[in-house]
Amino acid sequence: AQSVTQLGSHVSVSEGALVLLRCNYSSSVPPYLFWYVQYPNQGLQLLLKYTSAATLVKGINGFEAEFKKSETSFHLTKPSAHMSDAAEYFCAVSPFSGSARQLTFGSGTQLTVLP
Amino acid sequence: EPEVTQTPSHQVTQMGQEVILRCVPISNHLYFYWYRQILGQKVEFLVSFYNNEISEKSEIFDDQFSVERPDGSNFTLKIRSTKLEDSAMYFCASSGTGYTGELFFGEGSRLTVL
Numbered sequence: 001a002q003s004v005t006q007l008g009s010h011v012s013v014s015e016g017a018l019v020l021l022r023c024n025y026s027s028s029v030p031p032y033l034f035w036y037v038q039y040p041n042q043g044l045q046l047l048l049k050y051t052s053a054a055t056l057v058k059g060i061n062g063f064e065a066e067f068k069k070s071e072t073s074f075h076l077t078k079p080s081a082h083m084s085d086a087a088e089y090f091c092a093v094s095p096f097s098g099s100a101r102q103l104t105f106g107s108g109t110q111l112t113v114l115p
Numbered sequence: 116e117p118e119v120t121q122t123p124s125h126q127v128t129q130m131g132q133e134v135i136l137r138c139v140p141i142s143n144h145l146y147f148y149w150y151r152q153i154l155g156q157k158v159e160f161l162v163s164f165y166n167n168e169i170s171e172k173s174e175i176f177d178d179q180f181s182v183e184r185p186d187g188s189n190f191t192l193k194i195r196s197t198k199l200e201d202s203a204m205y206f207c208a209s210s211g212t213g214y215t216g217e218l219f220f221g222e223g224s225r226l227t228v229l
Contacts, residue, residue, distance in 0.1 A: 034217070043119075043206060043222040044158070090158060102148070102171055103218060105158040 002027045002093045006106035014114045019063075019078040021109045023091030026072060033074040034092040034103065035065055044090065050074060061085070086113045117141045119221035121207050127227045131196050136224045138190045138207030147190045148208040148218060149182065151175070158206065164190065197228045 007022040025031060035047040048059025055067045061084075065076045074091060091106040120139045128134050140147050149161040162172040164182055179195045190209075194201055204225050208218040 036220075041222075044208075044220040046217055046219075049217060092158075102160040102163055102173075103150075103158075104160070107157045 002031065002095065002104045004091050004093050004104055004106035006089075006091050006109050008109055009107065010110045010112065012112040012114055013081045015083055016080050019076070019081045019085065019111065021076040021089050021091075021111065023065075023074045023076065023106060024072050025074060025091070025093045027093055027095070031093045031095060033065075033067060034094075035059065035063070035074075035076050036090045036092060036105075038088045038090065038108075040087070047076070047089070081111075081113045083113050083115065086111055117219075119207055119209055119219050121205075121221035121224050123224055124222070125225045125227070127229065128197055130199060130228055134194045134197055134201075134226060136192045136194075136205050136207075136226070138192075138221055139188050140190055140207065140209030141211075141219055142188070144209035144211050144219070146170075146210045147182075147184070148210075149192045150206040150208060150220075151203040152206065152223075153200075153203040161192075161205075194226075197226075199228050202226055202228045 003026050005024045013019055033050040036044040037047050038044050047063050048057045050057050050067045058064045063078045065074050067074050088108045088110050090108045092103040094103050122137045147164040150158050152158045160173050162176045162182055163170045181193045183191050204223045206223045207221045210218050
């Protein structure tokens with residue numbers, strides 16, 4: 001069984017400050033890991049994904065995440081927050097192998113960017 | 116850029132009524148999904164569909180739910196007799212043949228059951 005834990009349901013940062021959104025996973029097999037973003041009144045948009053290639057993954061809008069197997073973590077970072085980054089961010093996991101394609105989502109982290 | 120489209124964006128219905136939510140997946144995708152998000156809760160998997168049949172479903176997807184691909188473009192979720200607890204945002208998603216796990220989501224259909 002897989003699960004995802006996102007620490008912090010709400011995170012506030014100042015514009016220009018570092019963004020760090022935490023995600024820890026548990027999985028019985030090596031997983032695929034994802035970060036999705038949801039802007040108000042919109043669907044889920046893929047930010048980046050880890051699929052067992054490079055452990056440091058770069059995504060859209062300047063975000064990146066590092067897969068750390070020893071810590072079972074996949075934290076999302078951005079060096080400098082922008083007002084447009086305000087949204088809800090979801091970490092998700094799916095099995096590396098097998099036929100299962102369903103994603104298991106974390107509970108989400110609402111990011112607020114302060115001027 | 117190709118996208119997944121969903122209709123309606125918002126539907127209000129009375130408890131016990133049947134509801135059909137519609138989705139048009141990305142045209143060359145073969146895997147289709149429904150997820151839901153109850154207000155303030157996690158996004159939850161409901162069902163996946165491939166080759167005209169359900170490939171996986173969660174425990175949420177009980178007998179009141181059904182999915183169908185009635186033609187070459189639409190993918191529908193039917194809730195037979197809605198309950199108050201079915202009120203949620205329902206997301207359709209699709210993915211292509213190569214499995215990288217990337218799902219493309221629609222903007223969602225908000226269902227309100229009164």
